[in-house]
Amino acid sequence: MAAAPADLIASEYCSFPGGSTRIDKVSCQGDFATIALIPTPGGGGCEELYMTIAPSQAANAGFTPRDYFVTSGPNIWQIRLPNPPTLFAVIPDSGCSPDHTGITFDHEGALGQFAFDMIVTCKFSGGVWAVDGAGTVNAVGNFHSGGQIGEIESPAVVPRTFGPFGGKIWVADEEYPNTSTTMLGAIHAMDENGNVTLDVVEWHGAEAVLVIPQTPCTFCSGGELFQAITLNEQGPYGIYQYFPASFEGLGGNVLVPSEAATGTALVQFDGTNYVTSVFDMIPGATFEGASFADCDVPTPTPTSTPAATFTPTATATFTPTATATATATATFTPTPTATATATFTPTPTPTPTPLMIGVTTKTFSSNKVTITFENDAAVDQVLTGLAMTWPQATNGNLTKITMGAITIYNTSTGGGTLNTSSLLGTTAQRTIAANGGTATLTFTFHNNVSTNASNYTGTATFNPFGSVTMLP
Secondary structure, eight states: OEEETTEEEEEOSSOOGGGEEEEEEEOTTSOEEEEEEEEOGGGSSSOOOOEEEOOGGGGGGTOOTTOEEEEETTEEEEEOTTSOOEEEEEOOOGGGOSSOOEEEEOOSOOSGGGTTOEEEEOTTTOEEEEEOTTOOEEEEEEGGGGSOOOOEEEEEEOOTTSGGGTTSEEEEETTOOOOSSSOOOEEEEEOTTOOEEEEEEEOTTBOOOEEOOSSOOOOTTSOSEEEEEEETTTSOEEEEEEOGGGGTTOTTOEEEOBTTSSOEEEEEEOSSSEEEEEEEOOTTEEEEEEEEBOTTSOOOOTTHHHHHHHHHHHHHHHHHHHHHHHHHHHHHOHHHHHHHHHHHSTTTTTTTGGGOEEEEEEEEETTEEEEEEEEOSSSOEEEEEEEEEOOHHHHOOEEEEEETTEEEEOOOBOTTEEEEOOOOSOTGGGEEOTTTEEEEEEEEESSOOOOOGGGOEEEEEEETTEEEEEEO
16 A cells, blocks of 8 residues: 555555456445556565655656556556556566566655666565666665575655664565564565665564654545454454554654564664664564555646636626726726826836845744745745864764754764755655744754854755845
8 A cells, every 4th residue: 555645545455356456445434446556566466565655856866756556466557537557667587577666756865876766676586676767777786695584565765864774775574584583574674775774673564664754744544544454364364554643753663564463563773773672562463564654745736727727707897897997097097097006016026036045034942943935936945964163172072963853963063064865754844934934943953052143154055046044
């Protein structure tokens, strides 16, 4: 399954009309409607077809946000409703047959040459592939290069702030044999150069890697996480939803559900190690596909069509009024004309203001320096770099920078100087909306800070605007 604020789709199992598998769209009330038939590997049979929805960041790799993508063995199918599915790419890896081909998008931009690409994993071969918006397929690496594995599926690129393996591709391996116990199952990691680390986290029957959103959103049913569950392996089955209250304070961590009916693990980094705890246990539940509502998938905007339809009507309505006004204008021409001209001439004059982004407030309190920016430009602005100096003897090390609630820098930095373009968070999380949008940067130091602004210098770089002086 795959979820977004306006989308919830699921693939059926053991449904093969004409050698195909049904892809269903789920309504806010939980009703199912078939939207596509995807040719099943081998012409039918009970196969697991995985899916994802292109987020806004995928546009950086040439994708159209909101497109659906479904794996069927080595074949990647694209669904752009109301059109029928089309074959988008073929993975040149026999290990992608017959099913369990994993698929996700890189939201982090942390994979170097594969930034914001679609990431595809092949169950049996251990191969990992990157696909761009043109359908070009490139090899990333192979998990077998790290040693013996079982079978991989359900990948995710975890947040760059998530411990030593942050910003890397994590995959679930429910059959991994070399655990510290007799229980099969672990999570492995791979970086953008194909370097592999096996057994990063252990969980029996590990089925998927699910990153808990830092900024949660929900499907129209109110659910944030959607999980396909079969009770007691062959019993009742359905889609379960979890609500935002279940994930308060857990954003940026990872959930690992189990196909071996051992519940869902919560994976956290304690500053030294990854630690697991039981997040949820439904007795007898076999967990299969799952998806958080992807906040980065834009919602459809069909309102533009009605606006265009009514434009001519409005024009026609006011044509006679204009004629009547002309008569009145003839009577009052001297006074209103001069007044209107004098009143409204200054308004267009400050047109440079909408092209600006600047600082509105600065505060120095406790161990924090807080700076608020306002974007009066006509386009969104993305924070791409920061440069700053501060009184090291007073403030001590800079320990963290946040943009709103999102941590964008977390390397302890001394010497009283920072100059970086290596910022954490997604592009969307570092964006200030156009036409008056605001964002607050909070610089946290080890000590209480100097309250004298002249002791600081600083600039913030935004794309496309450029450099903005924020201090002193």
